[in-house]
Amino acid sequence: MRQNTLSRCVMDVIELESFLNSPPRGFSTERCAGYTVVKWDQENSCVFIDEIQSSKGNVIFCNSPGREITVRTLGEYTDLRRQLTSMTIYILVSACTNTTVEEKRNRDVPDLRYYVVAINGSHPMIRWEMERGLDQTISSVAGESYSVDVDVSAALQGWVGENFQNLVDAEKVKPTWKDTHFTIKYRSDALFDIPYWFGFSKRQFKISYHGR
Structure with missing residues (x-):
């Protein structure tokens, strides 16, 4: 996804190595011995990617909070909500594949590839789903602790389609x-946060998108 077409794009899925070799506008990479440092424009992007071990060494996204973002005040939550509904969100997903040969050998470890998923949070459809999901899963931010998983699996599958396959050992694998x-x-x-201590504060909602 390129920033100059952001208003027209909903999302993009980029293999990690392609992302590092040709970073989108607003990103830059610096390769050192054994690792790659990725810098990005924090005014236009939300990057939620932990340090990752790739085929070319460790990849570090500077200033990324990782996959888990902690907020402690209403102001921090409001600012995060604004970012999620006005910027491009980047997360790292894993594509696991088992080939027929691996299955016959009863191998438990599948081939693993990494993809960067970019979602345009300012797109009307995505912004509406994000706001609705947050409103439905977060009942209070004043006296209750909670965890909310924002799942993009439906949007990812809708974007790549049912026929998306990886080539593994000369075999096409979904x-x-x-x-x-x-x-x-x-x-x-709060000292007596009963729902949190009993595990009732874990919630989830999905971002969905079908078609390009």
Whole structure:
């Protein structure tokens, strides 16, 4: 996805190595011995990617909070909500594939490829789904701690389509997508946060999109 076409794009799915070799506008990479540092424009993007081990070494996204974002005040939550509905959101997903040969050998470890998913949070459809999901899953940010998983698996599958396949050992294999979410954690200072201590504050909603 390129920033100059952002208003027309809903999302994009880019293999990690392609992303690093030809970063989108607003991103730059610096390769050092054993690792790659990715810098990005924090005015236009939300990057929720942990440090990752790729085929070419460790990849570090500077200033990324990782897949879990913690907020502690109403102001922090409001600012995060504004970012999610006005910027491009980047997360890293895993594509796991088992070939016929691997299945015959009873191999438990599938081939693993990484893709960067970019979602235009300012697109009317995505913004509406994000706002609706947050409104439905977050009942209070004043006296209750909670965790909310924002799952993009439906949007990802809708974007790549049912016929998307990876080439593994000269065999075309349909992947199983993993790590397709990021988590918002609100930590209240309340001493008697009963729902949180009993595990009732874990929630989830999905961002969906079908078609290009």
